[in-house]
Amino acid sequence: MRQNPYLFAAYAATWIIHITYLITIVRRYSRLQREIEGLKK
Amino acid sequence: MSAPTGITRATLLKDLRLEWRSKDAINSMLFFSLLVVVVFSFSFDPTAEESRQIAGGLIWVAFLFAAVVALNQTWAREIRNQVLDAYRVSPAPANSLFLAKTLGNFIFVTVLEALMTPLFIAFYRLHSLGPEWQLLLVAIFGTWALVVNGTFFAAMSLRTRSREIMLPLLLFPISIPAILAMVQSTTAILNGEGARFWIVLLATYDLVFTTVCLLLFETVLNAE
Amino acid sequence: MKKVFPILVVLTGILLSYALYQALVVAPTEQTMGNVQRIFYYHVPSAWTAFILFFVNFGASIAYLIKRRPTADIIALVSAEVGVVFCTVVLVTGPIWARPVWGIWWTWDMRLTSTLVLWLIYVSYLFLRRFSSSGETPLLAAALAVLGALCVPFVYFSIWFFRTQHPQPVMGGGGSIDPRMMHALLINWLAFSCFAFLVCWSRYRLEKLQREVDHAHAMKSLLEPHGSAR
Numbered sequence: 227m228r229q230n231p232y233l234f235a236a237y238a239a240t241w242i243i244h245i246t247y248l249i250t251i252v253r254r255y256s257r258l259q260r261e262i263e264g265l266k267k
Numbered sequence: 268m269s270a271p272t273g274i275t276r277a278t279l280l281k282d283l284r285l286e287w288r289s290k291d292a293i294n295s296m297l298f299f300s301l302l303v304v305v306v307f308s309f310s311f312d313p314t315a316e317e318s319r320q321i322a323g324g325l326i327w328v329a330f331l332f333a334a335v336v337a338l339n340q341t342w343a344r345e346i347r348n349q350v351l352d353a354y355r356v357s358p359a360p361a362n363s364l365f366l367a368k369t370l371g372n373f374i375f376v377t378v379l380e381a382l383m384t385p386l387f388i389a390f391y392r393l394h395s396l397g398p399e400w401q402l403l404l405v406a407i408f409g410t411w412a413l414v415v416n417g418t419f420f421a422a423m424s425l426r427t428r429s430r431e432i433m434l435p436l437l438l439f440p441i442s443i444p445a446i447l448a449m450v451q452s453t454t455a456i457l458n459g460e461g462a463r464f465w466i467v468l469l470a471t472y473d474l475v476f477t478t479v480c481l482l483l484f485e486t487v488l489n490a491e
Numbered sequence: 492m493k494k495v496f497p498i499l500v501v502l503t504g505i506l507l508s509y510a511l512y513q514a515l516v517v518a519p520t521e522q523t524m525g526n527v528q529r530i531f532y533y534h535v536p537s538a539w540t541a542f543i544l545f546f547v548n549f550g551a552s553i554a555y556l557i558k559r560r561p562t563a564d565i566i567a568l569v570s571a572e573v574g575v576v577f578c579t580v581v582l583v584t585g586p587i588w589a590r591p592v593w594g595i596w597w598t599w600d601m602r603l604t605s606t607l608v609l610w611l612i613y614v615s616y617l618f619l620r621r622f623s624s625s626g627e628t629p630l631l632a633a634a635l636a637v638l639g640a641l642c643v644p645f646v647y648f649s650i651w652f653f654r655t656q657h658p659q660p661v662m663g664g665g666g667s668i669d670p671r672m673m674h675a676l677l678i679n680w681l682a683f684s685c686f687a688f689l690v691c692w693s694r695y696r697l698e699k700l701q702r703e704v705d706h707a708h709a710m711k712s713l714l715e716p717h718g719s720a721r
Contacts, residue, residue, distance in 0.1 A: 236530040236587040240537070240580050244686075247576045251693055258700050265707050416638075423631050427622040436618050440611040441638055444645035447653060464652055472645055479641060483634045486556065490630040 271363040278367035285344070286375065292340050296333040296379045303329035304383075304390055318391045323453030326387055327446060330380060331413060335435055337375045338417040341368050342425045351425075354488070361485040365418065372414040380406060396459030401466065405456070408469040409449035412476065416442055419480040423487055445472050496692070503685040510675070510682035518675035530588040536680035537580040538606070540687045544574030545613060545640070552636035555629060561702070564629040567636060568620060569694045571613050573687055578610045605650045612639040612646075 286292055307325050311318065345351040354364055387393065395402065417438055424433035439446075452465035514532035521528035551567035554560070585603060586596040597603065616639060620632050 230526040232587050232591045233526050233529055236584040237533060239583045239587065240533050243576060243580050243583065244690075247573075248690065248693075251690075251697055255693075255697050255700070258697070258704055261704055262700075262707075265704070265711065419638075423619070423635065426624065426627045426631060427619065428624070429622065433619070433622055436615050437635065440608065440615045441642050443608050443611070444642060444649040447649045451653060465649075468645070468649060468652075475641060475645075476638070479638060483556075483637065486630055487634050490627040 271360050274359045274363040275367045275370070278364060279370050282367065282371040283374065286371075292337040292375055293378060296336050296375070297382060299336055300329040300333040300379065300383050301386070303332060304387065308390065319393060319457050320454060322387065322391050322393055323457060324450045325391075326384075326453065327409070327449045329383070330376065330410075331439075331442075331446065333379055334372070334376050334410075334413050334417060335438070337372055337379075338414075338421045338438075339431050339434055341372060341418060341421050346425065351488075361488045362481050364488070365422075365481065365484040368422075369415050369418045372418055373410060376410050376414055377406075380410065393457065395457050397456040397462070399456075401456050401462060402453065404466055405449060405452045405462070405469065408466065408473055409445065411473050412445035412449075412469060413438075413442060415473070415477050415480055416445075419484060419487070422484070426490065445469060448472070496689075499685075499689060503682065503689055506678075506682040506685055510679040513675040513678050518672050519669055521672075524592055527588060527591045530584055532675050532679045533683075534581060534584045534588060535676060536683045537577045537584070539680055540683050541574045541577035541581060543684070544570045544577065544687065544691075545609070545643075548574060548613075548616075548636055549640035552633040552640075555633045556637070561629070564633070565695055565698045565702075567629075567633065568698060569691050571616050571636070573691050573694060575610065575613050575617060576690075577683075577687060578606065578613065581606055582610060601647075601650050601653075604653075605646050608646045608650070609643065612642060615639075 304325075307329075311321060342351065345354070354361075417434070420437040420441075421434055424430045424437060427433045448465040448469045452462035452469070455462040455465065510532075514529055518529065518532065520526060547570040548567050551563045551570060555563035555567060585606075589598065590596050616632060616635055619635055620628055623631055
């Protein structure tokens with residue numbers, strides 16, 4: 227693993243892409259929650 | 268004559284007459300493809316023997332971008348005075364309208380190709396090593412592929428924000444197989460190689476996409 | 492249903508870690524490529540998952556065109572979006588593998604080109620969804636999805652003919668693959684499918700909530716006529 231930067235890069239890139247996408251979902255979700263709070267008032 | 272073909276003919280003749288009077292689309296398309304020819308001539312040696320290798324791609328790129336100019340105008344004209352809404356409420360079948368628009372665009376792009384091809388031949392000193400009639404076949408099938416999808420996606424992008432940008436974004440990815448086939452067959456014929464596979468592929472592509480566009484057009488036209 | 496989700500998250504996490512262990516430790520090192528070959532265990536399962544999601548998108552779009560149920564539309568949207576994410580992973584890990592093995596980042600061979608074209612088609616689908624006004628989006632998007640899916644065989648066929656003489660990097664010959672490699676591959680595929688399912692589920696809930704909120708906004712503006720009406 228240590229002597230192979232390409233392998234590490236590929237695995238890291240995969241998870242970076244997935245986590246970035248998950249973060250956008252979570253952020254949109256929390257923004258919606260705030261909007262719902264606003265609507266309830 | 269049955270009613271649907273009558274509507275197709277009336278719409279087609281109307282579009283042709285409008286275009287004949289203004290010549291907006293054909294002029295802008297001609298000038299645009301002329302610009303492409305000139306600009307591309309700087310990127311390689313246009314008189315060399317290898318220009319035959321590049322010409323196929325070059326010609327079709329020029330026609331593709333020029334066709335987008337005409338396609339964008341297809342429906343824009345009908346929006347201005349709510350003509351499209353009138354179409355929607357009228358009992359006229361949607362497919363006659365679609366066919367009329369597609370045929371109209373086909374005629375415009377064919378005229379463009381007929382006028383530009385001599386210029387290409389002169390500028391790039393092209394002469395075909397293979398049979399020329401096959402090039403004609405490629406031109407007909409290729410133009411139809413571009414125009415049928417283009418008319419459909421133009422109707423679709425009409426409903427979006429920034430519709431002029433939307434058309435190429437939708438049209439180009441779906442047309443990639445057709446473009447590949449047009450470019451490859453043109454290059455193959457110019458170099459005297461066989462292009463049967465590509466022509467059959469183009470014809471199949473035309474058949475499938477014409478059918479599906481006709482099936483789906485009414486849905487797209489009436490989408491609310 | 493709300494209790495099932497965290498359990499599934501934990502299970503998928505365990506499965507993914509086990510799959511990682513399988514890919515990095517248990518699977519034998521390939522003789523010619525060395526450790527780089529282990530990228531395969533992420534690359535190929537992502538590709539399969541992406542293709543399945545695009546297929547789901549096609550099915551859901553057809554279902555929407557016939558039945559006009561909003562659920563089908565949401566499934567189509569979600570599967571296309573997550574499919575594009577997985578396809579991006581394929582397109583990113585591919586060159587990272589190609590560089591040490593073939594010495595180049597990118598080659599216009601059949602698999603690479605057709606995957607790229609597939610990616611382009613579905614990105615344009617997402618563009619259409621983004622740029623059209625909300626009421627018409629589902630129908631237009633469904634029509635585009637059907638055309639896009641029909642385009643896929645043409646893409647494969649044309650590019651296959653265009654680039655016939657390409658190296659067969661993945662599973663050359665077939666059948667000669669080490670069973671432990673196959674095992675690691677399948678475990679990874681299972682893990683990534685579960686992961687994709689969970690992502691789709693969260694995205695589905697988000698979209699559902701988004702539509703409810705939009706609806707609530709519309710109702711609110713209807714019920715309070717003293718805003719824009721004046």
